[in-house]
Amino acid sequence: MPPIRHLYVHIPFCLKVCPYCSFYKETLDREKMRRFLDALLAELDQALSRDALRPRTIFFGGGTPSALSTSQLETLLTGMRERLDLSELVEWTLEMNPATVSLEKARMLRALGVNRISMGVQSWEPELLKVLGRVHTAAQAERSYEILREAGFDNVNLDLMFAVPTQTRAQWAATLEKTIALGPEHLSAYCLTYEEDTAFYRRFQSGEYAQDKDWDADLFELTLDRLAAGGYEPYEISNHARPGRECLHNLAYWEGADYLGLGPSAFSTRGMDRWENVESVAAYCERVLSGKPAAEFRETLTPAIRLSERVAFGLRTSRGLDAALLAPWQPKVDEYLEAGFFEPHGEKIRLTRKGKLVADSLAEAFMGEPE
Ligand SMILES: C[S@@+](CC[C@H](N)C(=O)[O-])C[C@H]1O[C@@H](n2cnc3c(N)ncnc32)[C@H](O)[C@@H]1O
Ligand code: SF4
Known part of the structure; x- marks a missing residue:
């Protein structure tokens, strides 16, 4: 087997849990940390x-x-550097929350090889940061961005969210403009999803919050227009980059490369093997530190599953997919070309703007065996 080229490390701690977020995390407990890093x-x-x-x-x-x-x-970084052959490393990203950035931390990360930062800004509007339950202010996020530049990071992503309760079109436009003015190399703009088991989901269920597909689509189109005018290319539905600044790690996932995930709840895929680590810091430490595998769930993928995943991810990218990969579903492809959801792009097929608005439901047609 060739070496694994992509490594993900899940750090499941946050200062405070945001009410919309379903990623596996726990509130920060500095006591547990030494053991976690050893694990x-x-x-x-x-x-x-x-x-x-x-x-x-x-x-x-x-x-x-x-x-x-x-x-x-x-x-942690020193321990990893001692163990890994980093001679072919091109991109090392670390996610940051604006409330946890300091010049000392940023400089240390840069010195130890991290060369890309992804920071969760979400919005520049104070009221919306409150709605989102964020621990930082807009001013703090701006200062943290400046600190990253001061520390020498020349590849920075900012995460933003739209379709947030109470958010107006003007507020979203202003957040996009302000972000463009700061000039990060990469921007992720996510439409809020109401994830199960979150406080937002409960408010959605009770009718306090509502979702409107047309509103989401309107804000999405605004995003595409403003970011294109600002010099960003939409290389995936939620991801926009200055030319040459796409996230190589995510591109590798979307192209179906093998990857190894470390830490609680992390997934790995190696050939046809997929496994997921246990979703608990305590159980994870216990298992790994007693020499047992962290994986709790394993499956053997079939060629049909791998192909469906390639199609679902590949369709979301602006590179599109080789038309040959879609051949088993030719009648569906013809139907979507005809309806203006797909367009040919050289030897590839990709989504049109109209297709991007309904990408998830289009991708469902390519799940499982072709009819
Ligand atoms: C792991 S967090 C990023 C780093 C850091 N934890 C933070 O929040 O600042 C990844 C990103 O996912 C996005 N996100 C999380 N939950 C979401 C949801 N329910 N809908 C849309 N985007 C979401 C946010 O933009 C967030 O910044
Ligand atoms: S959005 Fe980021 S800071 Fe908020 S709970 Fe999720 S992972 Fe933690």
Whole structure:
């Protein structure tokens, strides 16, 4: 087997849990941290004894990796550097929350090899930051962005959210303009989804919050227009980058590459094997530190499942998909070309703007065996 080229590390801690978020995380407990960091490095050792690993991309996501202190992050990064062959590494991303950025932390990360930061800004409107239950102010987010630049990061992504309760069209336009003016290399603009088991979902169920597909579509189109005018290319439905600044880690996922995930709740895919680590910090530490695998769930993928995943992810990208991959579903493809949801793009097929508005339901037609 060739070496694994993409490594994800899940850091499941946040200062405070946001009411819309369903990523696996716990509130920060500094006591547990030493044990957790030992467990992550032990899991990496287990992986290295099983598989060759020569990462081209590393992504520290969460949760909030920057919720760890400077010295904890330093311990973790140093431990990883000692164990890994980083000679082919091109991109090392770390997610940060604006409330947990300091110049000292940013400089240390940069010095130890992190070269891309993804920061969750969500909005520049004080009222909306309150609705979203964020722990930072707009001014703090702006200052944190400046700190990242000061520390030498020249590849920064900012996350934004639209279709947030009470948000107006003018507020979303202003957030886009303000972000463009700051000039990050990459922007992720997510439409709020009401995820099960979140406080937002309960408010949605009770009728306090509502979702309106036309409103979501209107704000999405505004996003495409404003960001294109600002010099960003929409290379995936929610992701926009200056030319050459696409996130290589995410592109690898979408193209169906193998990846290894470390940490509680992380997924890995190796050939036809897929596994998911246990979703509990305590159980994760217990297992890994006693020499047992962290995986709780394993499955063997079929070629049909892998192909469906390639199609579902590939369709979301502006590169599109090789028409040959879609051949088993030719009648469906013809129908979507005819209806103006798909367009040919050289040897590839991709979504039109109209198609992007209903991407998830279009992708469903390519799940499972072709009819
Ligand atoms: C792991 S968080 C990013 C880093 C950090 N934890 C933070 O929030 O600042 C990943 C991103 O997912 C997006 N997100 C989380 N929950 C979402 C939801 N329910 N709907 C849409 N976007 C969501 C947010 O934009 C968030 O910044
Ligand atoms: S959005 Fe970010 S900070 Fe908020 S709970 Fe989710 S992972 Fe944590």
